[in-house]
Amino acid sequence: MSHPPPNAPILYSFSSTEDIITPLADFVFKAQKEAIEKKGRFTLAISGGSLPKQLRGLRDLPDGAVKWNKWQVFYADERVVPLDHDDSNHRLCMAELFSHVPIPPNNIHSIDVSLLDDLEELSDAYEKELIHEFAQKDSARFPVFDLILLGIGPDGHTCSLFPGHELLAEEDRWVAYITDSPKPPLKRITLTYPVVNHAQRVAFVAAGAGKVDILPTILDEPQQGLPASRVKPVYPGQIHWFVDNAAAAKVQYPRTEYKL
Numbered sequence: 071m072s073h074p075p076p077n078a079p080i081l082y083s084f085s086s087t088e089d090i091i092t093p094l095a096d097f098v099f100k101a102q103k104e105a106i107e108k109k110g111r112f113t114l115a116i117s118g119g120s121l122p123k124q125l126r127g128l129r130d131l132p133d134g135a136v137k138w139n140k141w142q143v144f145y146a147d148e149r150v151v152p153l154d155h156d157d158s159n160h161r162l163c164m165a166e167l168f169s170h171v172p173i174p175p176n177n178i179h180s181i182d183v184s185l186l187d188d189l190e191e192l193s194d195a196y197e198k199e200l201i202h203e204f205a206q207k208d209s210a211r212f213p214v215f216d217l218i219l220l221g222i223g224p225d226g227h228t229c230s231l232f233p234g235h236e237l238l239a240e241e242d243r244w245v246a247y248i249t250d251s252p253k254p255p256l257k258r259i260t261l262t263y264p265v266v267n268h269a270q271r272v273a274f275v276a277a278g279a280g281k282v283d284i285l286p287t288i289l290d291e292p293q294q295g296l297p298a299s300r301v302k303p304v305y306p307g308q309i310h311w312f313v314d315n316a317a318a319a320k321v322q323y324p325r326t327e328y329k330l
C-alpha cells in the first residue's frame with residue numbers, strides 16, 4: 071500500500087519573539103479543542119529551552135477555555151537529573167506554565183527519578199508510561215500525539231536528537247537514551263523519530279538571531295538531513311513553524327499568514 075507523501079511544512083514568521091505568543095497560544099488552544107471534541111483527551115509532548123516561556127499566552131486565556139483536566143503531557147526530551155534541578159525540562163515547564171494553570175499533577179508525565187542511575191531502566195519506564203497512555207487506548211504501533219512542541223538548537227538538533235548521532239536511525243523504540251549529548255547535560259532521554267513522525271501535528275518554535283544561520287539549512291535544504299529536517303510526520307500529519315523575522319531572515323521558504 072502506498073502512502074501519500076508527507077505534507078509540506080507551514081511557516082509562520084512574526085515581527086518579533088513577543089508576537090509569537092498569541093498565535094502560538096491560539097494554535098495550541100485549537101489543537102486541544104479539536105482533540106478533546108474528537109477523543110475526549112489531548113496528548114501533548116513538549117521540550118525545554120525557551121519554548122515553555124513562549125507558551126505563556128495559554129495562561130491568559132479566559133478561565134475554563136482550556137480543558138486542562140483533559141491534557142496528558144509528556145516530555146519530548148528530558149535531562150536525566152532530579153526534577154528540581156536547574157537543568158530539568160519538567161522543572162522549567164512547571165515554572166513557566168503548568169504551575170500557573172489548573173492541570174492535575176497526574177496528567178504531567180515526568181521521568182521516574184528513582185531510576186536516575188540506570189538510563190536503560192529509566193527510558194524503558196518512560197516508554198511504559200507512553201504505552202499505558204496510548205497503546206491501550208489507541209492500539210497503534212506508535213503513539214499518535216495530538217501535538218508535539220519542539221525547539222531547535224543552533225546545530226539543527228531537536229528533542230535530544232543530535233546531528234550525526236546513531237539515535238537518528240532508531241526505528242523501534244519509542245523512547246531512547248543518550249549518555250554523550252554534545253550539549254550538557256550528557257545524559258538525556260528522548261522521543262524517537264518513529265514517535266515524532268507519527269504525531270498529528272508538530273510545531274517548532276524558533277526565535278532570535280541565534281537561529282538565523284541554521285533555519286535556511288533546515289527549511290530550504292532538508293536533503294542535508296539535519297535532525298530538525300528529519301521531522302516529517304506521516305500523512306496527514308502536519309508541521310508548523312512559528313518563528314520570528316530575526317530567525318527567518320535568510321530563509322527562502324514561503325511564509326503563510328497565521329489566521330487567528
Ligand SMILES: O=C(O)[C@H](O)[C@@H](O)[C@H](O)[C@H](O)COP(=O)(O)O
Nearest residue numbers: 118119120121221222223224253
Ligand atoms: O536540550 C537542550 O539542551 C536544549 O533544551 C535545546 O534542545 C533547546 O531546546 C534548543 O536549543 C532550543 O533552544 P531555545 O528554545 O532556547 O532557542
